[in-house]
Amino acid sequence: DIQMTQSPSSLSASVGDRVSITCRASQDIGKSVAWYQQRPGKAPRLLFFAASRLESGVPSRFSGSGSGTDYTLTISGLQPEDFATYYCQQYYTIPQTFGLGTKVEIK
Amino acid sequence: QLQLQESGPGLVKPSETLSLSCTVSGASISSNNDYWGWIRQSPGKGLEWIGSFHYSGSTYTRPSLKSRVTMSGDTSRNQISLKLTSVTAADTAVYYCARQRNLPGGYFDLWGRGTLVSVSS
Numbered sequence: 601d602i603q604m605t606q607s608p609s610s611l612s613a614s615v616g617d618r619v620s621i622t623c624r625a626s627q628d629i630g631k632s633v634a635w636y637q638q639r640p641g642k643a644p645r646l647l648f649f650a651a652s653r654l655e656s657g658v659p660s661r662f663s664g665s666g667s668g669t670d671y672t673l674t675i676s677g678l679q680p681e682d683f684a685t686y687y688c689q690q691y692y693t694i695p696q697t698f699g700l701g702t703k704v705e706i707k
Numbered sequence: 708q709l710q711l712q713e714s715g716p717g718l719v720k721p722s723e724t725l726s727l728s729c730t731v732s733g734a735s736i737s738s739n740n741d742y743w744g745w746i747r748q749s750p751g752k753g754l755e756w757i758g759s760f761h762y763s764g765s766t767y768t769r770p771s772l773k774s775r776v777t778m779s780g781d782t783s784r785n786q787i788s789l790k791l792t793s794v795t796a797a798d799t800a801v802y803y804c805a806r807q808r809n810l811p812g813g814y815f816d817l818w819g820r821g822t823l824v825s826v827s828s
Contacts, residue, residue, distance in 0.1 A: 634814035643803055643818035644754070655816065687754060691812035695769045698754035 602626050602690050606699030612707040613678055621673045621702045623666075623688035632692035633671045635664055638701075639684045647686075648673070678704070709733035711804050711819035719798075719826050725791040729804030729819060736780050736787055737762040742807040743787045744815055745778065749800035759807050760787055767811050794826045 603626040613619050623633065631651040636644035646655045648664035651671055661682075663674045675682055683706050688699040715727035729743070736743060745757040758768035760778040768776050777790040791798060801823050805815035 632809075632812065636815075643805075643821055644815070645818075646814065646816045649808070649814045649816075689754070689814060691809060691814050694767055694812050695771075696756045696812045696814075698756075700753045 601695055602629060602693060602697055604688055604690055604697055604699040606688055606702055608702060609700065610703040610705060612705050614707045615678055615680060617678045617707075618674065618676045619678060619704060620675075621686050621688075621704075623671045623673075623699050625669045625671075625690055625692075628668050629690045629692035631667055632690055633664075633666065634689045634691065635673045636687045636689065637682075637684050638687065644687060675704075680706075709806065709817050711806070711817060713802060713804050713819045713822040715802075715822055715824065717823055717825060719794050719824060720828050721795055721826055722793055725789075725794050725798060725824055725826075727789045727802055727804075727822065727824070729787045729789075731785050731787070734806075735782070736785050737782045742767075742810060742813060743780070744805045744807040744813070745789045746803045746805060746815065746818075747798075747800035748803070748821070749797075752800075755800075757789065757791075757802075759811075759813065796826050798824070799826045800824060 605624045633651045635648040638644045652664040685701045685703045710732045742759045744759040775792045780787045801821040803821045805818040807813040
C-alpha cells in the first residue's frame, strides 16, 4: 500500500493566518491526491482533487499544489470555520489510502 | 440535492456479521458514471477505504478485507449495502458511504453522515 505521511499532526494558528499542511507519498502518485476537511462529528468534505482542482463551493482561500511525492494544502487567511482536521488521500492505486490528519486549532 | 444516509445496528457481537445500508437520494445508484464507496474511521487507524461498488456488480475491495466483505446494490430501493463478516473489536468504527469519482482508484465527493458501529459482546 502507498503510505501518505502528513505533517504536522497538529498546529495552532490565529484567524487571518496562513497555514500549510504537507503530505508525502511513499512513491510517485502522479497528482492523484485529494484533500478533505472534517469538522468534529461531521463527515469529511472534499476540498481538492487532482492535487489542485478546487471542488465546487470551496472558498478560494484554500489552495492545493504539488507533484510526484509531495503535496501541500494551504489556507490563506484562516477563518473561524476553518478550524478542523484535514486529510490527504491518494487514489493513484488501490487501495486508496489516507494520511492520518492534521488538526488545525485556534491559538 | 444528492444525499446519502447510512443505517444499521450500532452494536455487533464479535464473530458476527456487520450489515449496513446506504440510502441514496437525489441520484440513482444505477448511474453508469458513479461508484459508491465505503470508508470507515476509527481512532486507531484513521480513515480506511473498505471497498467500492458499481451497480453493474463491479467491485473493488481493500485486499486485507476482501475475504470478509460483500457489497451489493438494490436499485428498487436506491440503496447500497455492506456486509463484513467475522467482526472483531478492530472493526469498531464510524462507517461512511460516499460517492466515488475516478476509477478504479478514486476520491469521494459526497459523503453520508456516518454510522457508529461498535463490536462488543
